[in-house]
Amino acid sequence: MVRVPNVTRADVAQAARNPLAYIAERWTPTERTVQRAVLASLVMTCVIVVTGGAVRLTGSGLGCPTWPKCTDESLTATSEMGFHGVIEFGNRMLTYVLCAVIGWAIIAVRSQKPWRRSLTRYGWAQFWLVMGNSVLGGIVVLVGLNPYTVAAHFLLSSALIAVATAMWQRTREGDADPRPLVGKAVAQLVWVLTGVTVLLIAIGTVVTGAGPHAGDSSDVPRMNVGAVGLDWEGVTKLHAVLAWIVVTLTFALWFVLKAVDAPRGPLARTRDLFLILLLQGGIGYVQYFTDLPEVLVAAHMLGSCLVWIGVLRVVLSLRERPQPKAEMPTQVDDSQLSSV
Numbered sequence: 001m002v003r004v005p006n007v008t009r010a011d012v013a014q015a016a017r018n019p020l021a022y023i024a025e026r027w028t029p030t031e032r033t034v035q036r037a038v039l040a041s042l043v044m045t046c047v048i049v050v051t052g053g054a055v056r057l058t059g060s061g062l063g064c065p066t067w068p069k070c071t072d073e074s075l076t077a078t079s080e081m082g083f084h085g086v087i088e089f090g091n092r093m094l095t096y097v098l099c100a101v102i103g104w105a106i107i108a109v110r111s112q113k114p115w116r117r118s119l120t121r122y123g124w125a126q127f128w129l130v131m132g133n134s135v136l137g138g139i140v141v142l143v144g145l146n147p148y149t150v151a152a153h154f155l156l157s158s159a160l161i162a163v164a165t166a167m168w169q170r171t172r173e174g175d176a177d178p179r180p181l182v183g184k185a186v187a188q189l190v191w192v193l194t195g196v197t198v199l200l201i202a203i204g205t206v207v208t209g210a211g212p213h214a215g216d217s218s219d220v221p222r223m224n225v226g227a228v229g230l231d232w233e234g235v236t237k238l239h240a241v242l243a244w245i246v247v248t249l250t251f252a253l254w255f256v257l258k259a260v261d262a263p264r265g266p267l268a269r270t271r272d273l274f275l276i277l278l279l280q281g282g283i284g285y286v287q288y289f290t291d292l293p294e295v296l297v298a299a300h301m302l303g304s305c306l307v308w309i310g311v312l313r314v315v316l317s318l319r320e321r322p323q324p325k326a327e328m329p330t331q332v333d334d335s336q337l338s339s340v
Contacts, residue, residue, distance in 0.1 A: 024111040037108040042164040053301040057294040063088030067138035122167035147209035174323035200242040273310035
């Protein structure tokens with residue numbers, strides 16, 4: 001039997017003042033545990049993006065017509081609200097799951113020895129982005145699914161994915177100053193690729209905002225310029241052109257990396273991104289020519305998350321932060337031992 005230590009009044013006071021420090025004094029997670037906790041926050045972020053898309057695709061955007069309560073009289077969905085109320089309220093509940101997963105990641109990185117303050121900051125950045133996006137999600141409902149607020153809601157989720165991806169990468173690195181693995185010209189090409197990808201994602205929200213999936217069974221307004229609606233076909237073609245530019249830049253990057261004999265890391269991440277882009281492009285064209293079936297639209301939203309993660313991994317692979325090596329014990333000369 002393991003003896004349970006007595007909890008004193010001082011321990012309780014310390015836990016109340018700084019619960020993270022209190023836990024860190026009594027628990028040291030393994031490196032694998034920390035990495036899994038941070039990866040879980042990244043995966044859950046992608047999950048809630050896809051489920052948020054499911055809310056729109058099932059016409060459940062106003063399943064709960066108000067916020068923060070589901071109705072003026074009820075905090076939760078009621079039986080009278082039917083399927084749409086369950087979908088919308090379920091997606092709201094997933095926000096609490098995401099907060100719990102991010103909280104677990106924060107606790108894990110705070111308890112790691114030695115404490116890496118930069119990782120803790122990444123965790124709290126995720127938490128506050130979730131809080132901000134929750135408020136924005138409430139505004140989306142209160143303004144009747146205004147397409148511009150819906151687009152902002154998705155873009156803020158993309159920012160959350162960026163922070164989660166960077167945090168996941170940092171768990172597998174040290175805290176030394178970054179050392180570049182490629183030349184300046186290659187790095188500039190990657191930043192151009194990143195900028196075009198950001199534009200691609202932003203135009204994708206316009207395609208959604210001007211397209212047929214309004215997010216509710218009622219007549220939700222679509223994006224327009226003044227009193228004139230956007231040309232959905234034209235915006236979709238622009239989105240496709242930007243996608244092809246991203247694919248071309250990715251292939252060019254892979255070719256350049258091969259030519260300069262770059263390390264394996266950047267090459268592997270660029271190859272992964274290229275394969276994701278081909279799959280995402282295939283889904284995009286199939287959904288366009290099959291009148292946007294909901295299942296393919298949801299798959300395309302997941303693909304958008306994976307493309308963004310792939311681009312960020314390429315950016316992060318251009319430098320390295322070596323982990324500190326454990327000091328080896330100094331070997332003693334045999335002649336010195338014999339003289340003792």
